[in-house]
Amino acid sequence: MMIQATKWFLCVMMVIASTNAGLLCADQEGESSSDPVLELVGKMTHPELREVSGIEFDQSQPGVWWAINDSGCEPKVYRMDRWGEIIVDNDALDDVAVGFELTGAVNVDWEDLTIYNGMLVVPDMGNNWNARQNLGIYFAELPSAEVMAGPLEILRHVRVRYPDQETFPATQFEFDCEAVFYLDGKLHVLTKQRMGQTKLSRIGTKLYRLDKEDEEVVNELTLVDRHETIGPWVTGADVSPEGDRLAVLTQFEVWIFERPEDSDKWLSEGKATRVKLPRDLAKQAEAICWDDIQTLRIANEQREIYTLDVRLCDEEMSADALTYGS
Template sequence: MLKKSLYSLISIVILLSMVLTSMSIYTLYSKKKLSVDPKLKEVSGIEFDKFKRLWAINDSGDDPKLYRLNEDGSIAKEILVTNAKNIDWEDMTQNDFGHFFLGDFGNNKQERKWLTIYKIENPIDIKTDTTEAEIIKFTYPELDGSPIPPDKRNFDLEAFVAFGRHLYLFTKNRTEPFDGITNVYKVGDHAANFDAQLIDSFKTCTTMEKLCWITSAALSPDRTKLVLLDSTSIWLFENFTGDKFFSGDVSRIDLGIVTQKEAITFYDENTIVFTDEEFKGIGGNAYVIKLDEVTKTIIKKIPKASED
C-alpha cells in the first residue's frame, strides 16, 4: 500500500512538473513575433530607427556591422562601421536625437581596462553600406590593476541606455558568491575618455547567476520607463526622479522558460520587443509584449503624495 501511494505521489509530481513546464513554454512562445535570420544567432542588441524598422547587432566574433531586419526576420541591409572593432558588442541604444550607440564593453573575465562605445548617426541617414563612428572610451576608476577579489567582480557589462547627455551602464554581476546586484555607472555621450561614475545599484535576485544577470536595457521613447532584461524576466521601473531610475515603482514581468535573452527595446510607450540567442535549436526569436496586457508582479510601490 505504501509503495502504491509513493508511486502515485511521484506520478502527481511528474505531472505537475510537466504542466508547469508547458505553461512556462507557452508564456514565452505566445509572445513570439518572428524568427531572426540565422546570421544573427548571437543577437546582442536591437533598436528601431526613425522609420520604426528594426536593427540588430551580433555578439563577439562578427564583423563590426549593424543589420536591418525585414518583417519576416530576414536581413534587409548591412552597415559596416569602418573604424570599429567587434571585440565584444553587447548592447545598442539611442538618444533623443536618434544617434545609435554600440556598446563594445563585454568584459567576461574583467581584464579589459578600457572599454568602447561607438556613436553613429541614425541608420536612416546613412545612405551607403558603410559609416564611421565617434569613439567614446571609458574605464572603471575602481580598477587599479590589482587582482579583483571574487566578491567584487562586478565589472562585466551588457546593458546601457542614453538619457539626457549621458550614457548609463548596468553591470552584469559576476561576484562569488553571487549577490544579484547590478551597479549603474554614468559616462558622457560624446567622444572622450571617461572615468565611469558609480551612481546607484539594484538587486535583482540571487537564485542563480544565469537567471539574474542583466543582459540588456532600454528606455521608453518618452524616457519615463526603464526596463532591464534577464533570462526569465523584464524588470520595469516607473515614476522615477531624474536619473535615479530605481527611486520609483518597480515591477517584474515573467517571460517563462529560460533562454539566452540578450536584447530589448521599446517600439512605442506600451510595446516592448526582446530577442534571445539561438542555442541547440531553442531561441533565435524576437518577441513582443504590451505593457497594458501582461501580468506585473509589484516589487516596490512608492506611495502617492497626499493631495491635502
C-alpha cells in the same frame, strides 16, 4: 474538511495552469499571477545574424529595428524588419552584401546598442573576465532609409572606465556590461555580475552614467545606483519612448522600473514590476527594446523574437521589496 481539500486542489491546479500559461507577473505580496502575453513574432534566419546581442527600435524609420552581434563577429549593425529579416533591396540578388560595417571599429565584445540624436551608439563594453582596459563607445550616423548596406563612418569613439575598479582583472567580477540606454542626453550602463572571479552568475547590478564624452581622455563613469537582488545576469535594457519606464532584461525575468520623481535612482527608488519569463520560450534572452509605450521586444541567442504586452502585467511593488526567487 471536504471544502478545504477542494479549495486546496483548485489552488494547486491554478498554479499549474499559471505556470503552463508561460509568463508570471509578481504582485505586491510576492505571489504570482499570469497572462499569456509573451508572443513569438519572428526569427532571425539570415546567417550573418548568428549571435544577436542587442536590438533597438528606430523611431525615425517606421518598421525598422537595428541589431548587432556578439563578440568576435564583424563590426556591423543590421537593419531588420519586425519579423527579424534583414531589410535589403527587393531587386537585389540573394548574395547581396548586408549590414553596415563601422569603418575601423573592432567588435571585441559588443553586447547592446541604442540610438540617440540621430546616431547609432554601440558600446564595446563586454568584459567577461573584468580585465579590459580598452572599454569604449562607438558613435555613428544613422544610415538613411535609401541606403541598404555599406561602410559606416565612425563619428567618434569615447573611451570609458569604471570609477570603482582598481585592479585588472577585478577582485570581484562586477564590471561587465550588456545593457545600455540614453536618457536626458547621457548614456547609462548596467552591469552584469559574477561570483568572485568565476563564470558563475551572481544576482545584482550597478547603474552608471557617462557624464562626459571627451575623445581625448578616458572618461570615468559615475556610479548612480545599485540593486542587490535583480538577476541573475542583466543582459539588456531600454528606456521607454516617453522616458518614464526602464525595462531591464535578466536571465529569467524582465523588470520594469518607473522613473522616480526628481531622481536618477531607478533601481532603489522606482516602483517596479517583475515579469518572470518562461524558460522554454525565452531560453537565453539577450536583448530587449521598446517598440512603443506598451510593447517590449525580446530576442534570444536562439535567434527568436518575442513581444511582451506590458499592459497585461501591470502590478507594482517597490524595488527594495522584491526578492529574487520569491
